[in-house]
Amino acid sequence: MLIDDAEGLVFRPPSEARSFILRVTIGCSHNTCTFCPMYKNSRFRIRTMKEIDEVITRGAAAYPFIRRLFLADGDALILPTDQLLQIIKKCYTAFPSLTRIGAYATPSDLDRKTPLELQRLHEAGLHILYMGIESGDDEVLQQVCKGTTAAITIRAGRKAMDAGMKLSTMILLGLGGQARTKQHALHTATVVSAINPTMLSALSLIIPPQVSLYQEVIRGTFTPLTEHGFLQELYTILANTHMKNPCIFRSNHVSNLYPVGGTLPMDKEKMLLQIKSLLTQADDTIPLLNDTGNF
Numbered sequence: 001m002l003i004d005d006a007e008g009l010v011f012r013p014p015s016e017a018r019s020f021i022l023r024v025t026i027g028c029s030h031n032t033c034t035f036c037p038m039y040k041n042s043r044f045r046i047r048t049m050k051e052i053d054e055v056i057t058r059g060a061a062a063y064p065f066i067r068r069l070f071l072a073d074g075d076a077l078i079l080p081t082d083q084l085l086q087i088i089k090k091c092y093t094a095f096p097s098l099t100r101i102g103a104y105a106t107p108s109d110l111d112r113k114t115p116l117e118l119q120r121l122h123e124a125g126l127h128i129l130y131m132g133i134e135s136g137d138d139e140v141l142q143q144v145c146k147g148t149t150a151a152i153t154i155r156a157g158r159k160a161m162d163a164g165m166k167l168s169t170m171i172l173l174g175l176g177g178q179a180r181t182k183q184h185a186l187h188t189a190t191v192v193s194a195i196n197p198t199m200l201s202a203l204s205l206i207i208p209p210q211v212s213l214y215q216e217v218i219r220g221t222f223t224p225l226t227e228h229g230f231l232q233e234l235y236t237i238l239a240n241t242h243m244k245n246p247c248i249f250r251s252n253h254v255s256n257l258y259p260v261g262g263t264l265p266m267d268k269e270k271m272l273l274q275i276k277s278l279l280t281q282a283d284d285t286i287p288l289l290n291d292t293g294n295f
């Protein structure tokens with residue numbers, strides 16, 4: 001018997017590769033971001049407690065030794081806090097070796113929780129959240145229908161950090177295209193500095209044919225960055241970050257052209273030198289779709 005036979009594709013952060021995936025929702029309640037293919041074929045729903053209970057029971061029987069658990073799909077935090085607390089408690093009871101629960105959190109979902117609610121969730125065992133910042137520029141966020149603003153994102157991120165949670169954040173290089181690359185980079189640096197998350201990952205924009213941004217590329221209203229443009233954007237973001245507390249930075253996702261990593265602010269100059277050297281050889285003529293080859 002399958003442990004979980006619910007519909008739709010399952011996604012999780014790379015660092016949750018060894019975690020038990022407990023899907024408390026199916027899909028993403030927002031699901032309109034023009035660059036995101038993840039849940040396009042899933043109809044959003046919050047799963048019933050009966051469904052969730054059954055998956056926990058089957059999972060605990062098959063993998064009683066699990067130490068980490070990830071609440072999926074796209075925005076587990078849309079669940080009411082009391083329901084989340086109930087689920088978290090059941091998980092720690094069912095999996096006796098469990099040490100950590102994580103979840104994706106959209107800025108809007110996080111922002112709707114009060115500081116006290118987040119503190120209770122942290123104390124119950126929700127230790128790490130993964131928040132897609134994507135961009136700190138309001139115009140870019142509006143263009144890609146992210147459904148949030150820089151101010152909401154900062155408030156949401158600070159709330160999670162103040163509640164004592166680990167916060168892993170993602171930004172998306174190239175999301176402003178060539179037209180908005182500078183404002184995207186500068187405002188993203190401002191937002192990540194204001195949040196000062198535990199971890200920051202810079203992924204590079206991929207534009208597969210199934211996302212609506214692809215049509216904008218075809219129409220000529222969105223021009224993707226070149227290899228040089230991606231690197232320049234990364235350079236501008238890093239150069240303009242001002243972290244007060246250590247933040248682990250990674251740009252080594254499969255979407256990235258070159259791996260860059262270190263801890264901010266200590267390794268900032270070293271990473272900038274590396275990117276500067278890469279920039280001298282980077283092509284600045286061909287816009288990259290970064291998925292199906294050159295455009």
Ligand code: SF4
Pocket residue numbers: 028029030031032033036037038039074106132146
């Ligand atoms: S980027 Fe996040 S919020 Fe936007 S559609 Fe994808 S999963 Fe949903």
